[in-house]
Structure formats: C-alpha cells, structure tokens
Amino acid sequence: VLESAEEEVVLVSYSLDEQEIVACLNRLQRKGVKISVLIDSSTVSRVFDKSPEFTVSCDTSTALVHSKFLVVDRRIVVFGTGNFTEGSLREDSNSFMIFESARLAALFLDYYRAIETGNSRGMTRIENMVFFLCPSEEARKRVISELMKARKEIRFGMFAFTDPQVLAALKFCASRGVRIIGVIDSWNDDSPLKDYLTSGMEVSESTSITVHDKTFVIDSRVVITGSANASLSGWGKNREIVAIIESRDLAQEFVNHFEYIREVSK
Structure with a gap:
C-alpha cells in the first residue's frame, strides 16, 4: 500500500x-x-x-x-x-x-x-460503519449499548481490560445466557478486574504471545474495533479511533482470528 x-x-x-x-x-x-x-x-x-x-x-x-x-x-x-x-x-x-x-x-x-x-470530533456514519474520535464518552456509551444488544454470543480479544462498566455489560449479557468468549493479554495480571473477567465467562489469558487486539464481535454480525482498549483512559483521555461496523463477513474474519489466538496463546 x-x-x-x-x-x-x-x-x-x-x-x-x-x-x-x-x-x-x-x-x-x-x-x-x-x-x-x-x-x-x-x-x-x-x-x-x-x-x-x-x-x-x-x-x-x-x-x-x-x-x-x-x-x-x-x-x-x-x-x-x-x-x-x-x-x-x-x-x-x-x-x-x-x-x-x-x-x-x-x-x-x-x-x-x-x-x-488537540480538537474533538463527533460521531460520523459512513455506510455500514460508525466512527468515533476519542476522548468520547459517546463512544463508550455506544460500545456498551452494542454489547447489551447481544443475543447469542460476544467474542473479543483485548490487550487491556480495566473498564468496570464494560465488564458489567458482559456479565449482564452472560446472566441472560449470552456466551462470552475472549482472550486477554497477561498485562491484565495486575488489573483488579482480572478475577471477574476469568470467572463465569469463557475468558482466557495469553501465556505465550502479546494480545494487542482491541476488538469485540457481537452475534457474528457487529464488529467493534480500533485503537482503544476497554479502559477508562481509552475512552476518556487518549486520542483513539473506535469503529463499529455491521458486516457478517468481517465478523467471521475476526472470529477466525480469535479462535487462532486462543489456540496459539495457550
């Protein structure tokens, strides 16, 4: 390119x-x-x-x-x-x-x-994609809203997972029978949320590779990805870009990727 x-x-x-x-x-x-x-x-x-x-x-x-x-x-x-x-x-x-x-x-x-x-921007929609430039509380709320819509399954790969509200959304979905499957990086060893992430959901920690991903896939249809970790600094402080994309084909590509990293990171 x-x-x-x-x-x-x-x-x-x-x-x-x-x-x-x-x-x-x-x-x-x-x-x-x-x-x-x-x-x-x-x-x-x-x-x-x-x-x-x-x-x-x-x-x-x-x-x-x-x-x-x-x-x-x-x-x-x-x-x-x-x-x-x-x-x-x-x-x-x-x-x-x-x-x-x-x-x-x-x-x-x-x-x-x-x-x-050092300026801000609002949400932008282009075709089947929605983009946010962080810091943006709107981005955080939209991500949580999309997660709460899950009916069958949420898959994710995440480097840093420290946002308690995003965790709460996953836990709530799990309580409704939504399958939560994820892989996190060992960076989270020192996170107070780690024990909650790895209990009651199918979330594993990589022991062999750095999982630098920052992506959720909801019901094999919606992809949330970009530069932001699931962290308060990601949404509220850093200059990040978050994309929410509706595409079954793209979602399947990410599902395949997550299955691969879960396997090789054991």
Missing part, C-alpha cells in the same frame, strides 16, 4: 520504528511524495533511531496519541489495532483493515488534523 503512493502519505501512530516502513517513507520522500507523520511525544526517540528523512510531528495536547492509521493519496486507509512498530507488526497479535474510499480517507485526514491540533 505504501509503495503505491504517488502524492501523499499521512501516518498516525503511538510509535513508529519498523525499519522497512521508515525506509519506504524515506524513498517516497525522495520521490517528492508529501509525508506527514504524527506520533506520541513519548516515543519520538524510537523513530529517530531509524534515521527518518521526513518530518515527524507530535500533537499539541497532553493526551496520549494512541490512534493507528495510514492514509495514502486521499483514497486508501489502513486502520487497526497495531502500531507501526517491529513488535506490533512482527510479533504481537493485531488486526488491520484496508479500505479504498475517498470518503473514508477524508474522514481520517480530518481526524489527523483534529489530533494534531
């Missing part, structure tokens, strides 16, 4: 240190492609260790830049749960989606400008 760029690349990530991506951006810069990179200020040294020839910016707020997306030539969007780093792309469990849509590209470019300047 990056190598296809002819005019412009915009990349937003918590961190950037994947050598091949930096090298590709350097080549594009030399060819005259406009390169805009925005990362969190706490990770700047990691990208500079890779000798970038392009300008690297940080946002102007105290919030954590935790969004992860790439826009190429105002028509292609790469969006997901992983940072553009060696660890996220080569070792951890993550997911990315690629869209070819000028309308979606325009939305993500607007998000880039909002993050860069």
